[in-house]
Amino acid sequence: MRYRNTWENAVVGKMEKVAENVMEIQLIPEHGTAVFTVGSHIDISVLINDVPEVRSYSLVGQYEPNSPYTIAVKRLSESRGGSAYMWSLKEGSRLQISQPSNHFELSFNSSDYLLIAGGIGITPILGMAEQLIAKGNKNVRMLYLGSADYEMPYISRLQKMLGKQITLNFSNVNGSYNVSKVIDLCNEKTQIYLCGPIRLMNAVRKTWEEGPFENSNLRFETFGASGLFAPQDFLLKIPRFDLQIEVKKNKTMLQALEEAHVEVMYDCKKGECGLCQVDVLEYSGDIDHRDFFFSESEKGENNKLCACVSRVANGHIVIDTAYRRK
Numbered sequence: 001m002r003y004r005n006t007w008e009n010a011v012v013g014k015m016e017k018v019a020e021n022v023m024e025i026q027l028i029p030e031h032g033t034a035v036f037t038v039g040s041h042i043d044i045s046v047l048i049n050d051v052p053e054v055r056s057y058s059l060v061g062q063y064e065p066n067s068p069y070t071i072a073v074k075r076l077s078e079s080r081g082g083s084a085y086m087w088s089l090k091e092g093s094r095l096q097i098s099q100p101s102n103h104f105e106l107s108f109n110s111s112d113y114l115l116i117a118g119g120i121g122i123t124p125i126l127g128m129a130e131q132l133i134a135k136g137n138k139n140v141r142m143l144y145l146g147s148a149d150y151e152m153p154y155i156s157r158l159q160k161m162l163g164k165q166i167t168l169n170f171s172n173v174n175g176s177y178n179v180s181k182v183i184d185l186c187n188e189k190t191q192i193y194l195c196g197p198i199r200l201m202n203a204v205r206k207t208w209e210e211g212p213f214e215n216s217n218l219r220f221e222t223f224g225a226s227g228l229f230a231p232q233d234f235l236l237k238i239p240r241f242d243l244q245i246e247v248k249k250n251k252t253m254l255q256a257l258e259e260a261h262v263e264v265m266y267d268c269k270k271g272e273c274g275l276c277q278v279d280v281l282e283y284s285g286d287i288d289h290r291d292f293f294f295s296e297s298e299k300g301e302n303n304k305l306c307a308c309v310s311r312v313a314n315g316h317i318v319i320d321t322a323y324r325r326k
């Protein structure tokens with residue numbers, strides 16, 4: 001059961017590889033580009049095994065009237081196939097996209113900014129840097145971290161714009177960036193905008209929470225729900241309905257529940273809104289909480305989980321849902 005999203009037709013414009021495994025794609029909406037703020041994303045209806053699914057992509061750069069939307073898609077090898085579908089598009093292909101929406105809004109109420117991007121997490125961050133610089137903000141610094149320069153798009157565009165204010169780290173050359181240094185780059189006015197892989201996000205959040213500055217000055221967006229364990233099949237039981245379901249590794253719990261006709265309310269499908277939470281009655285193995293809705297202590301209690309992203313590794317789970325069959 002899902003609410004929201006007005007879809008419209010769009011045509012694919014220019015496609016260009018901007019890094020190893022990153023394709024920049026222009027999208028021309030049928031009714032013209034909507035005004036959007038930096039940090040926005042659009043949802044795209046992708047086909048996976050001929051079944052429509054939704055994937056989100058951040059808009060690269062700032063809004064410009066009469067210009068297409070630009071996105072950059074990283075091709076993932078370990079995946080259900082959304083990014084591969086995006087790479088299979090050609091100039092002139094037709095698809096359905098949503099209006100832009102923004103859950104990662106840049107606030108202009110500070111005089112000091114640190115932008116942190118890990119890999120493909122640069123896509124919402126790039127427009128933020130452009131806009132802050134365009135507004136004459138002098139105190140904008142960026143950390144752009146990745147595994148190798150050839151895998152990181154937009155390096156020269158950023159260097160041209162930011163000069164010495166950008167720090168690049170290629171872990172194949174320099175090793176992993178020492179995230180504890182982030183605090184030294186900040187003061188009490190600094191707002192951090194962060195987007196990157198889960199391990200980087202968790203490390204920065206931990207450092208920030210242990211540091212001397214306001215928690216609310218760290219703002220972030222997640223791209224996905226990669227967990228601490230590789231996805232694997234597991235058994236899901238719901239005693240209320242006398243049900244046993246095998247959740248396959250390429251399916252989410254939410255999909256498995258829907259296929260078994262157990263209705264679960266949901267919205268974001270990214271582990272952010274918490275609408276799809278279910279009660280955990282019993283489990284074995286590890287619950288791989290992949291959401292950003294529950295706090296770390298709630299996750300530690302293992303009493304609830306978000307069915308859209310979280311899974312079980314090396315065990316099984318017994319749950320209850322709010323749904324009651326008539």
Ligand SMILES: Cc1cc2nc3c(=O)[nH]c(=O)nc-3n(C[C@H](O)[C@H](O)[C@H](O)COP(=O)(O)OP(=O)(O)OC[C@H]3O[C@@H](n4cnc5c(N)ncnc54)[C@H](O)[C@@H]3O)c2cc1C
Pocket residue numbers: 041055056057058059071072073074075076078079080081082083084120123124221222223224225226227231248249250251252270309311
């Ligand atoms: C707001 C937002 C903005 C985004 N912007 C961008 C962007 O600018 N560029 C970009 O490339 N991507 C972006 N993404 C990510 C994008 O929406 C897709 O998730 C991405 O392209 C991968 O899709 P996929 O189907 O190829 O991979 P998926 O199958 O969705 O796999 C993604 C991750 O989930 C894990 N996974 C695989 N199977 C399962 C399963 N059964 N259950 C749970 N997890 C599983 C994988 O290990 C992998 O780490 C954004 C996402 C969000 C939410």
